[in-house]
Amino acid sequence: MGFLDDAKDKLHEAKEKIEDLIDGHEDQVGDGIDKGADFADDKTGGKYGDQIDAGAEKAKDALGVDETPAPPAPPVAPPAPAAPGA
Numbered sequence: 001m002g003f004l005d006d007a008k009d010k011l012h013e014a015k016e017k018i019e020d021l022i023d024g025h026e027d028q029v030g031d032g033i034d035k036g037a038d039f040a041d042d043k044t045g046g047k048y049g050d051q052i053d054a055g056a057e058k059a060k061d062a063l064g065v066d067e068t069p070a071p072p073a074p075p076v077a078p079p080a081p082a083a084p085g086a
Helices: 003-022 026-043 049-063
Strands: none
């Protein structure tokens, strides 16, 4: 096995460990990524805000912790009462 094969195997093992650790804690991981991004944005004076936000979104996507909430279901309206004499 060559160097690249060894590196690929190590990365695969690391990814599996990370997925096991994240399982059930997706919200906390997403919050941590957001806090880190906010900290970096604050320290750079907002100069790189767009790039930091894009990086944070890519990190959440890569880890499978996208926090985009599903849109709420529209309310179901009750049927209109029948008109008298109808």
